[in-house]
Every structure is written in structure tokens, then in C-alpha cells.
Amino acid sequence: xxxxxxxxxxxxxxxxxxxxxxxxxxxxxxxxxxxxxxxxxxxxxxxxxxxxxxxxxxxxxxxxxxxxxxxxxxxxxxxxxxxxxxxxxxxx
Numbered sequence: 001x002x003x004x005x006x007x008x009x010x011x012x013x014x015x016x017x018x019x020x021x022x023x024x025x026x027x028x029x030x031x032x033x034x035x036x037x038x039x040x041x042x043x044x045x046x047x048x049x050x051x052x053x054x055x056x057x058x059x060x061x062x063x064x065x066x067x068x069x070x071x072x073x074x075x076x077x078x079x080x081x082x083x084x085x086x087x088x089x090x091x092x
Contacts, residue, residue: 004067023047034088
């Protein structure tokens, strides 16, 4: 169980918050266990519907990494490897 809060905007709809939270869960899963590459990419696409701006994505991702130690950027980078079926990040 995480001992930090997910970076979200309370002006978002419930559905938008849910999409963002599912992405943070997917990043955690990639570090703590493993996650199917397609599942992660689907969650990332849904996240990008809520946060289409690269600058805004970076701001939220940096906050999440600062709080959790888990890098969205590194997981996305690894997910770009089309030969992988699952994503497993090593360490924090």
C-alpha cells in the first residue's frame, strides 16, 4: 500500500481521476511486479486523454516520481519496445 498521494486535479471528473489513478497504479505494478505491455499502453492512452499536454504530463509525472520513486517516463520508454509482452522495472 502506497504511503503517498497520487497527483490528481480535483477539478477533473470522477472518470478522469479514475483514468489517471489507473495509470499511477500501472506504473507501480511495473516496478513492484510486472504488467502486460498492452495493458500499460491502454492506461497511458487513457491518461493522455485527460492530460494531453506534454508539459502538464511532465509536471504530474515529476510529482509522482518525487513522492513514489517510480518514473512514468522510464516505464513509457520501456513500453516502446515492441518485442516485450510484459514490463518489469528493476528497483526504484
